[in-house]
Amino acid sequence: MSNLSPNIEIVRHGHHRGGFQHVLFDFDGTLSLIREGWQQVMIPLLVRTLQSTNTRETPEELTKIVEEFVARTTGKQTIYQMIGLADMVRERGVEPKDPLEYKREYLDLLWERIKDRIHALESGEVAPEKMIVPGSYEVLELLKARGVRIYVASGTDEPFVKNEARLLKMDHYFDGMYGARDDYKSHSKKIVIERILKENSVPGHALLTFGDGYVEIENTKDVGGVAVGVATNEKTGEGIDEWKRNRLIQAGADVIIPEFRDAGTLVPYLFGED
Numbered sequence: 374m375s376n377l378s379p380n381i382e383i384v385r386h387g388h389h390r391g392g393f394q395h396v397l398f399d400f401d402g403t404l405s406l407i408r409e410g411w412q413q414v415m416i417p418l419l420v421r422t423l424q425s426t427n428t429r430e431t432p433e434e435l436t437k438i439v440e441e442f443v444a445r446t447t448g449k450q451t452i453y454q455m456i457g458l459a460d461m462v463r464e465r466g467v468e469p470k471d472p473l474e475y476k477r478e479y480l481d482l483l484w485e486r487i488k489d490r491i492h493a494l495e496s497g498e499v500a501p502e503k504m505i506v507p508g509s510y511e512v513l514e515l516l517k518a519r520g521v522r523i524y525v526a527s528g529t530d531e532p533f534v535k536n537e538a539r540l541l542k543m544d545h546y547f548d549g550m551y552g553a554r555d556d557y558k559s560h561s562k563k564i565v566i567e568r569i570l571k572e573n574s575v576p577g578h579a580l581l582t583f584g585d586g587y588v589e590i591e592n593t594k595d596v597g598g599v600a601v602g603v604a605t606n607e608k609t610g611e612g613i614d615e616w617k618r619n620r621l622i623q624a625g626a627d628v629i630i631p632e633f634r635d636a637g638t639l640v641p642y643l644f645g646e647d
Contacts, residue, residue: 377642378635381628388627389578389599391645395569396516397562397593399448399584400527400534400552402607404509407490407537408529409607414483416443419458422475426465444620448562448586450528450553451476494540501541506605508633512583513546515640521581522548522573526565526589529553563592570596581643585617590624599643602626603633 377383401408419439420432428435442461446454455472462469469475493499502510516523523546527534531552538544551565570577577597582589585603593600602621606614613631621629630639641647 385627393581394579396521396523397582402585403603426467428465448588452557506632508636512633512636524549526562527552562589587624594625600626601628605632
């Protein structure tokens, strides 16, 4: 541990190390930067929708409510955030739209933000390396070399996750890729984790998770796994986002990293090889 990079923050000293057989990654913000800025699309949409109820709350008050809600639900399927929006509209005395309608509106707005990135990757104008969290390929290679099975679980719709992983040339690393589905009750990160453990007859401490959302960290800790919070500043692609870091620590992260630049020391540490 003496050679551990100062960028690797051990939050819970004495956490379990080694013995991992299965590794779970969140996708957006953890490996992929294609959807960077999605919060700046979702939060204004939710605030505008709540303002349309003619509530007496100020825009500042609504923004604070919405920011806390989005932070708490980051990592869940988008539909759950839209169900939450519908509930908030109803609480303010107005009959909401169908959550699927809110979701479509959000996805249309998000597409406007990310379409140029997708097209640039498809055309080869931008290299995949420019759209990933730094060190992502290295950490995936190091994990594969240790014989673990690697999965992605995302709140983004599954076809989008699979396509974007392909564009980033990392889909071949994964033994399973799980994203949101129309039958949203059949999929969640909690369900994916439970399925991995049950189908492989392994205990929770055989699971290692990397994520930048509250949900996957909390779900992993609930089963006794080890959780690494990836608190990347998505705008710059490097360094710590303090807001993310604080939320991930609250969720129970054992370790916090800014990105995967120090994968060469992080992975041996996690596997108890030092």
